[in-house]
Amino acid sequence: MPAEGASESEAIAELAKRRGFFFGAAGAYGGVGGFYTYGPQGASLKRNVEDAWRERFAVQEGNLEIDGPTVMPEPVFEASGHLDGFDDMLVECPECGESHRADHLIEDSTGIEEAESLPIPEVEELIAEHDLACPNCGAPLAGEPVEEFNLMFDTTIGPGSSTPGYLRPETAQGIFVEFPRLKEYARNRLPFGVTQIGRAYRNEISPRKSLVRTREFTQAELEQFIDPERDEPDLSTVADREVELYPASEQVDDDGKILQTTIGEAVEAGVIGSAWVGYFLGVADEWYESVGVDMDRFRFRQHLSGERAHYAADCWDAEAEVDGDWIEIAGFAYRGDYDLSKHAEHANDDFTVFQQYDEPKVVERAVVDPDMSVLGPEFGGAAAGVADALQELAERDPEAFDGEEVTVEVGDSEYSVPTAVADFRIEEQTESGKHVTPHVVEPSFGVDRTVYTLVAHAMREDEVDGETRTYLDLSPTVAPTDVGVFPLVSNVDDLTDRARELASQLRNAGFTVVYDDSGSIGRRYRRQDEVGTPFCVTVDRDGLEGDGPESVTVRERDSAAQARVPVDALVAVLVDLRAGTRAFDDVLDEYDRVATEA
Template identity: 35%
Template structure:
């Protein structure tokens, strides 16, 4: 077998972007009209790649976890997001160029400028600096300039600590950093103003009159919560269970300049796992307890460090680093999914949110961050949302979003209860009687005991909203009563894994891209067969009519086996046809030549090694099918089929 050297050439983002553009994985939307920042259209290979990632996500989570799938609306009435807190708090901090009015996201500005200064320091100290590429020079938007200026060691440390803690800074603190470090707009070298909050939701209106304001959803989660009662009923009233949804979301990003990593319309896959707040253990935690993860917890970040720790998820839960088993279970399952679709485990970490960074609804949150050419990018969030959403929607609508659970053994309790003589109380206190009864009914056991003792002495005075009421035994009595509880009613907590499919797709493309050792111009996307847009390329060596029945037969058999194939019968050389499909990530290719017509044999090529095998057509199709399904690997295929030496005899 051929030895493959995928690191012979350093990663070149400009070459990858040229390939993705040339092969139409994705492109700026409305391009012939000049395009709109943050909006992209996927071409055939990009659409197929995303669909295959989603199909595997559905198997890995919905099917294997028995989740309930939803498809809810994108347009949402304003009261929903007012209640959830999104109208008030779903915002980023932005700054404006004081002269041009250009808008930049504050935390990204600080990050880019400080990282550029640190890069300049490394260059000044003799570290190798990458020369700017021609494609970068031609870009209309500039990045922070990296000048070779040596910094004091203390300044370097200060910058590194600031970057480690960046996600924990508030808007005013980001403004202070801009002043402290003289951070300016790198495009113009102008100063920037004070950070201001900018709500990321797109506003809309529902109906022709404009009287019903709404928003395009920034996440799919609220559609889950509002249907909780129906989901619970569908699940026969039992908790825990999970709902799942794949759909479009919309965020009006301040300055989207990072391709698919920061867009305004995107596909999300979200899970809402409902769990008893008193029992956050997971029945299948034992399956993942030995999964070892790279973790960056909040304590390390708060100390100004980004040093990671390797540990099993069971150890992280036992030490309280991860809050509970259910959260830990999903973190491990996220890790296994990302590895399965081709993410490099050496470039994957889980970072815990710091206190100030935490979403308004979360009690603990971990991001699956994937390293790429722009740094570490959050691609999956996994949050413990507690009971926040169900509680606020229930309070706003009056609809109880609760679980009513029959107890195996009734709970018997005794407590003091105040009983009013409603007729006498009404005559005595008039319109204030309702407020008085409500106030007394909410008193603690200890407070009721105090009133009971005073009543035994003749009377007791209570104060409600500053107004005194004299209670006597003919108005109220306080007696000890026994209560039997056979139903427990509670609001479940929610564990939410949330996936940004576009970000996962792009980082997978970066992790999969490399150039042949012998030829820098021959780029390859080593996408796993599981998610590759096309699984096998069919290459006929001749356009003669006698090949047509065989091409149709092979194509049909691949279709029946559920293997997506394409025929490349263009008049270019076989080498160019294979090179073109290496760029598309096609893992396998079969070649039909005159010997195939005569002997019913065909060759099988593997993309990364370019090794070729040969065998009877049906045997090759069966082998490819198993390779695509993942039941065998290439080494096993090499044991089943002989190597091809480049010559086929024609009998």
């Protein structure tokens, strides 16, 4: 909850910079747009989000994980389509020369949503119709051309410029290009998934909204390889999960609305066209709730046809509301066989998986056995290509061999071959299996946007002991620090020594711990509340010198309630609290409640 008069975004930025979550990079040199540094709190929060994602989408799903390079050679992106189809719409101010994303200008200044899906001529018309001006200097932009701008950062690999390369715009291509080897690690059995968490780069025209749109960011992606004719997910595990969906049909309807339904119902009704996409929407919905996203400010929105990526047959975004805007924090795309087929065309390797039949099958196959003693003298160096083209044509269109001659294309040339020379025939063959080009289902998560959302959704303000308190209601799963450890009084040696010993013991038990003996105990609590530390342990005189076993107070962040817990039970209690297997109310029921400064 932001302070009075401040927007949620301003409150996030102020807290993030002051408490070391994230801030603009290279500030000593004036900064550079679209690049951020994570401070100590933010780096820990981000790492915990990545670990939580890895646990759910890699470990629990039984998937592989790789870590590929962030720079790849140009042919990779020629094959993937990124060189020709990875563009945003740019309009340049005629006065100050500042570049802007044209679709963002329209969305910010009009009631139009998803302007990214509109064609360039319509975008130019809207700029003129609404008299849009440059946000930097106020000059009118009507009549200025809107151009496509490729978002990839280019570089060279090695000395000189003989080997062009690009910083990857997504981690996915690093998985696709290694598929011929990865399928071996998966024992050539579909379905299987490969995950990757790493940096990606996009030369955004106008970075904005802090971590929401940057030029360097972290993705957590899963590429699920499936046989579309045989493989189905276990939808029963998420079928009853209630979700909010915003299908494309509702977005274009004047009376369109959010659908409240279950994953199972949405897949059965065809609202979600793929059971695999439905499965991952359900898993993601559960995961987002587990890490602390406010599910009252969360939905899945289907892409309109004009905004889908060039590779996607269907795509849904996970969106979170922050400061009145819905921001994309993940995408779920059915990519079909686009990626592997494209790399198979351009690369020199096998991007298929051999699927063994349960029993061998006898099938009829169209084959040719061209007389090379005729093709060689007739076509010279093109003879082998002609023979391959004849076989491809026989498999694709057997009726093409009904006449006296058959014509094939090799490169830019056509070659006519007498049908008798081609020796076309239908044969019965026994097959033990077939080669399948897998389809791909891709859940792709923006780690930075998830971090931003978690901070936004966790901001709270209440009153404790008559004073206003601000705190982050972060899930213990992702909170930057697990436990704060304090001596009640900072200048008493036996208290500080024992507190330091306990801090060390908790670190050895696997907790991230901050030790603090600076200022009053109330101030120390407030500092930890503000960065989301869920529990604080305080060493006091009563715990050291009481009649019973040595004890400490354990304070829970959200309620500010405290319980006196024996030191011997401390690790077990904190383990249960962090894992969520024990509620703090249970601790209060089991141990003595402590009435002290909160």
